Amino acid sequence: MSNYFNTLPLREQLNQLGVCDFMDSAEFLDGINVLKGKKLVIVGCGAQGLNQGLNLRDSGLDVSYTLRKEAIEGKRDSWKNATDNNFTVGTYEELIPSADVVINLTPDKQHTAVVNAVMPLMKKGATLLYSHGFNIVEEGMQVRKDITVIMVAPKCPGSEVRAEYVRGFGVPTLIAVHPENDPEGKGLAQAKAYCVGTGGHRAGVLRSSFVAEVKSDLMGEQTILCGLLQTGSILSFDKMIEKGIDAGYASKLVQYGVEVITEALKHGGVSGMMDRLSNPAKIKAFEISEELKNIMRPLFQKHQDDIMSGEFSSTMMADWANGDKNLLAWRAETGETAFEKTPAGDVKIAEQEYFDNYTLMVAFVRAGVELAFETMVQAGIKPESAYYESLHETPLIANTIARKKLFEMNRVISDTAEYGCYLFDQACKPLLADFMTKVDTDLVGKNFNEGKDAGVDNRTLIAVNEALRSHEVEIIGSTLRKAMTAMKSIKTA
Amino acid sequence: MSQPVVQIANLNLKYQHKPVLQGLNWTINRNEHWLLCGESGSGKTSLAKAIAGLTHSYGNIEIGFDPKSSLPAMVYYVANWFQFKDLEGQSNFYYQQRYNKQSTETTASVKAELESFGKKHGLLYHEAEPILAALGFSGLVNATLIQLSSGEHKKLQLVKALWLKPQLLILDLPYNGLDTLSRQNLNALLEEITEAGTQLILISNETELPACINRIAKIEVGQLVEISADERSLKEIEVSGMAVPKFLTEDISASTSSEIIKMVDVNISYGEKKVLKNINWEVKPGEKWVLHGHNGSGKSTLLSLICGDHPQAYANNFYLFGNKRGSGESIWEIKERIGLISPELHWYFDPSATVWQSIASGFYDSSGLFCDPGYSKKVQTDELISYFGLNEYKDSLMNELPLGKQRLAMLARTIVKNPEILILDEPCQGLDQQQTIHFNKLVDELCKNGTTLIYVGHFEAQIPNCIEKRILLENGEVKSIETLIEYAMEHTYTN
Numbered sequence: 001m002s003n004y005f006n007t008l009p010l011r012e013q014l015n016q017l018g019v020c021d022f023m024d025s026a027e028f029l030d031g032i033n034v035l036k037g038k039k040l041v042i043v044g045c046g047a048q049g050l051n052q053g054l055n056l057r058d059s060g061l062d063v064s065y066t067l068r069k070e071a072i073e074g075k076r077d078s079w080k081n082a083t084d085n086n087f088t089v090g091t092y093e094e095l096i097p098s099a100d101v102v103i104n105l106t107p108d109k110q111h112t113a114v115v116n117a118v119m120p121l122m123k124k125g126a127t128l129l130y131s132h133g134f135n136i137v138e139e140g141m142q143v144r145k146d147i148t149v150i151m152v153a154p155k156c157p158g159s160e161v162r163a164e165y166v167r168g169f170g171v172p173t174l175i176a177v178h179p180e181n182d183p184e185g186k187g188l189a190q191a192k193a194y195c196v197g198t199g200g201h202r203a204g205v206l207r208s209s210f211v212a213e214v215k216s217d218l219m220g221e222q223t224i225l226c227g228l229l230q231t232g233s234i235l236s237f238d239k240m241i242e243k244g245i246d247a248g249y250a251s252k253l254v255q256y257g258v259e260v261i262t263e264a265l266k267h268g269g270v271s272g273m274m275d276r277l278s279n280p281a282k283i284k285a286f287e288i289s290e291e292l293k294n295i296m297r298p299l300f301q302k303h304q305d306d307i308m309s310g311e312f313s314s315t316m317m318a319d320w321a322n323g324d325k326n327l328l329a330w331r332a333e334t335g336e337t338a339f340e341k342t343p344a345g346d347v348k349i350a351e352q353e354y355f356d357n358y359t360l361m362v363a364f365v366r367a368g369v370e371l372a373f374e375t376m377v378q379a380g381i382k383p384e385s386a387y388y389e390s391l392h393e394t395p396l397i398a399n400t401i402a403r404k405k406l407f408e409m410n411r412v413i414s415d416t417a418e419y420g421c422y423l424f425d426q427a428c429k430p431l432l433a434d435f436m437t438k439v440d441t442d443l444v445g446k447n448f449n450e451g452k453d454a455g456v457d458n459r460t461l462i463a464v465n466e467a468l469r470s471h472e473v474e475i476i477g478s479t480l481r482k483a484m485t486a487m488k489s490i491k492t493a
Numbered sequence: 494m495s496q497p498v499v500q501i502a503n504l505n506l507k508y509q510h511k512p513v514l515q516g517l518n519w520t521i522n523r524n525e526h527w528l529l530c531g532e533s534g535s536g537k538t539s540l541a542k543a544i545a546g547l548t549h550s551y552g553n554i555e556i557g558f559d560p561k562s563s564l565p566a567m568v569y570y571v572a573n574w575f576q577f578k579d580l581e582g583q584s585n586f587y588y589q590q591r592y593n594k595q596s597t598e599t600t601a602s603v604k605a606e607l608e609s610f611g612k613k614h615g616l617l618y619h620e621a622e623p624i625l626a627a628l629g630f631s632g633l634v635n636a637t638l639i640q641l642s643s644g645e646h647k648k649l650q651l652v653k654a655l656w657l658k659p660q661l662l663i664l665d666l667p668y669n670g671l672d673t674l675s676r677q678n679l680n681a682l683l684e685e686i687t688e689a690g691t692q693l694i695l696i697s698n699e700t701e702l703p704a705c706i707n708r709i710a711k712i713e714v715g716q717l718v719e720i721s722a723d724e725r726s727l728k729e730i731e732v733s734g735m736a737v738p739k740f741l742t743e744d745i746s747a748s749t750s751s752e753i754i755k756m757v758d759v760n761i762s763y764g765e766k767k768v769l770k771n772i773n774w775e776v777k778p779g780e781k782w783v784l785h786g787h788n789g790s791g792k793s794t795l796l797s798l799i800c801g802d803h804p805q806a807y808a809n810n811f812y813l814f815g816n817k818r819g820s821g822e823s824i825w826e827i828k829e830r831i832g833l834i835s836p837e838l839h840w841y842f843d844p845s846a847t848v849w850q851s852i853a854s855g856f857y858d859s860s861g862l863f864c865d866p867g868y869s870k871k872v873q874t875d876e877l878i879s880y881f882g883l884n885e886y887k888d889s890l891m892n893e894l895p896l897g898k899q900r901l902a903m904l905a906r907t908i909v910k911n912p913e914i915l916i917l918d919e920p921c922q923g924l925d926q927q928q929t930i931h932f933n934k935l936v937d938e939l940c941k942n943g944t945t946l947i948y949v950g951h952f953e954a955q956i957p958n959c960i961e962k963r964i965l966l967e968n969g970e971v972k973s974i975e976t977l978i979e980y981a982m983e984h985t986y987t988n
Contacts, residue, residue: 036821047595054593054804060823084594086808163587166802167843168825168859202863 019209020382038100047158111135133210149181173200204483220389224368227424248345330422504552515715531711533897545570588841643836644670786966832912844892855906
């Protein structure tokens with residue numbers, strides 16, 4: 001198998017990267033009809049598998065689960081999840097041959113093995129559904145020509161997929177059809193129907209391609225979503241300790257701060273987040289985030305370039321073959337950081353205090369979101385796709401840090417994201433060493449406004465606001481957020 | 494005479510920028526146990542929270558703890574709402590989550606929760622055991638918090654308070670969701686702790702109260718007014734002059750299937766524990782049922798099956814509207830025909846929706862409104878808001894309103910689409926007597942149109958007149974099914 005994207009001529013590469021259509025709700029009027037009465041068999045029953053299955057069944061579809069023999073015989077968690085909720089569970093041999101749609105919801109690393117095992121059992125003309133395109137695009141999985149290959153990717157954790165469905169809404173979802181495998185031309189109709197089955201059609205659906213999904217997803221998770229949140233958290237904590245801020249306070253500020261700050265991002269975009277700062281703090285955050293963008297731009301570009309060329313995936317797959325040597329070493333290293341080992345103190349931090357005392361993180365988030373977005377768009381990814389993979393997902397990842405710090409974030413995200421996150425973190429920390437020497441506690445640990453008068457120059461403030469609000473991520477964001485305004489807030493602190 | 498336990502002078506408090514308490518004075522002397530009753534929204538909860546130091550107020554509140562008492566010198570407030578968190582400190586729970594089984598447990602067990610409470614306050618676990626037994630809670634100590642029903646959460650709150658025995662205990666609507674026996678046992682336990690030295694402020698509109706209650710007051714125009722027991726019971730109930738909106742009087746008895754609900758040997762179990770056992774039950778169009786049973790008898794689970802909220806419906810011989818569940822219908826097709834209210838639906842409802850949005854969301858059975866309902870639905874929503882007297886609150890967020898007003902909005906949501914079936918699971922929780930009587934009259938009115946009704950209420954005085962059949966559950970089994978024509982005729986209840 002070879003990298004699918006690299007086999008394409010440039011014209012076709014650009015063509016597939018550019019598939020991006022924010023779908024009108026009228027496109028979903030046919031509901032689940034295309035899949036009604038068809039046999040849907042889900043491979044794997046983790047959080048996504050179980051919750052998508054519960055939704056699909058409640059929408060009137062016929063859902064069952066297939067697991068490996070060992071998982072069934074060992075009555076593992078996946079088996080319990082499915083049987084406790086009264087789903088039929090069977091081996092590949094028992095269920096795949098009669099399946100009309102086989103839904104692969106296993107981790108990336110298992111995709112090749114799973115698809116190789118189920119494909120020979122699939123009936124002629126069946127459909128194979130993915131929720132991530134890595135296997136097709138980066139590993140170049142060749143699927144039998146009579147099989148339709150589609151993707152439906154809810155852009156939220158599994159529990160949210162269920163919670164939003166039962167309240168009559170859904171989560172934003174990305175759908176795609178693999179152009180090499182749509183022999184009957186039914187792929188898009190099936191993807192839409194599946195989307196209705198999970199409730200995604202109510203919260204905004206983006207039509208994408210396998211290529212665009214993979215290249216933007218990898219970029220987002222490596223840079224702003226996981227990589228920069230990790231680097232920024234560790235550097236902020238270390239700075240506070242260096243400057244004598246109480247360790248318990250520092251730990252709490254960093255653990256929960258990123259969630260509180262990005263909650264504002266979720267509702268009002270980058271400018272909404274920056275508006276939570278006082279005027280002088282906003283101008284300062286703007287200035288240092290400009291500086292951060294300049295420092296980190298080459299690193300963001302390198303990540304995007306390596307993702308496009310396939311360098312990233314081949315390096316990671318080499319590490320898979322090497323028993324995850326690098327991944328495990330970096331994971332252990334993250335577990336040993338002072339931030340990770342210092343428990344959050346028993347102090348009350350008011351919501352606004354997270355902004356006033358953690359201006360540095362606001363600057364990191366603004367720099368990271370805008371850089372990731374700009375770099376993706378420059379590489380040929382459309383703004384809508386770039387928005388989902390940068391700004392939209394940042395609060396979701398921040399929530400995992402609030403729960404149990406970086407360990408939790410790296411546990412929840414895929415191994416692919418985790419690997420990319422460490423790769424970024426390793427390179428970014430030395431890059432920011434000089435910058436961090438200039439940072440003091442007014443930016444992290446203490447109230448920026450303390451001892452300052454609140455006055456600012458009119459023209460400077462207007463220019464800053466203008467620069468923030470006219471950025472393309474804000475313009476596209478305001479349109480897309482309208483479609484998902486009803487998303488409920490996630491709160492920990 | 495020793496100094497007063499509570500002395501409040503010139504207390505002023507605003508709720509959402511509206512003055513609620515205005516120059517309120519109140520003296521509570523030792524051995525006085527007060528009942529605070531009266532209209533929803535009059536400021537009872539605000540006053541209680543002010544005494545417990547949980548909300549900001551202006552004026553003077555002095556608490557005179559008894560230094561010689563062995564009881565904890567603290568004010569403990571049991572809220573009319575319950576909160577719990579998962580093991581990661583989050584409370585992002587969603588409606589019907591407790592019926593979805595996921596192998597990893599995400600919330601603590603009742604026992605762990607109680608142990609951590611006991612540790613915090615230096616209490617001995619064995620002293621909680623008689624309280625658990627009296628409230629019928631002993632069998633639940635190994636359950637996880639997410640598995641509890643709303644009535645069970647209420648009991649858990651009460652167990653903690655009764656175990657703690659603070660010098661001053663404030664209970665806000667403690668009887669909500671409790672069955673008759675639990676209410677009696679709660680009253681007995683309250684007698685015990687007041688005899689042992691705890692002083693009680695009870696916020697309630699119920700009539701069966703612990704005998705220790707010796708003073709009664711209500712809040713009127715921001716001031717405390719003491720009333721006698723006679724004044725309380727003799728209160729005349731005015732009947733609303735407003736006619737029921739016309740769209741709610743349209744005949745809806747057009748259902749074609751001979752049974753709306755048919756259960757054949759339905760069983761629900763969680764692991765070893767059987768929650769429903771061999772349930773056989775049929776409901777025909779237009780029938781008016783009351784569903785009775787103790788806390789934990791399986792009522793909520795039974796109703797969750799009917800409302801499309803329980804995954805185990807798919808594994809049972811269970812028919813809705815003539816179709817077997819799992820034969821290709823979606824839960825939204827089922828919900829479309831049902832108007833549901835339950836304590837859980839209210840608890841998990843989107844708190845950031847406005848009253849208007851919440852009511853209009855009843856057309857779509859969603860928690861929060863996600864689309865433009867169009868002209869005629871908007872008009873119906875407006876009419877119902879007027880009928881329920883919620884005009885001044887229509888743009889307020891649900892979580893800004895007192896519980897009783899929230900509940901009125903939820904009731905309006907339940908009936909806004911004039912559904913074929915009404916499932917009213919303790920609909921009047923949090924309402925005052927007058928509102929309860931009004932609502933039940935409205936239910937009687939709606940039921941003239943051929944509506945099918947299933948009503949759950951632990952308070953026998955609160956059942957609408959139109960009820961004609963009763964199903965009684967006991968430990969997950971159907972104990973009896975009977976026709977209650979006399980009941981409907983004479984308004985008397987014979988068990």
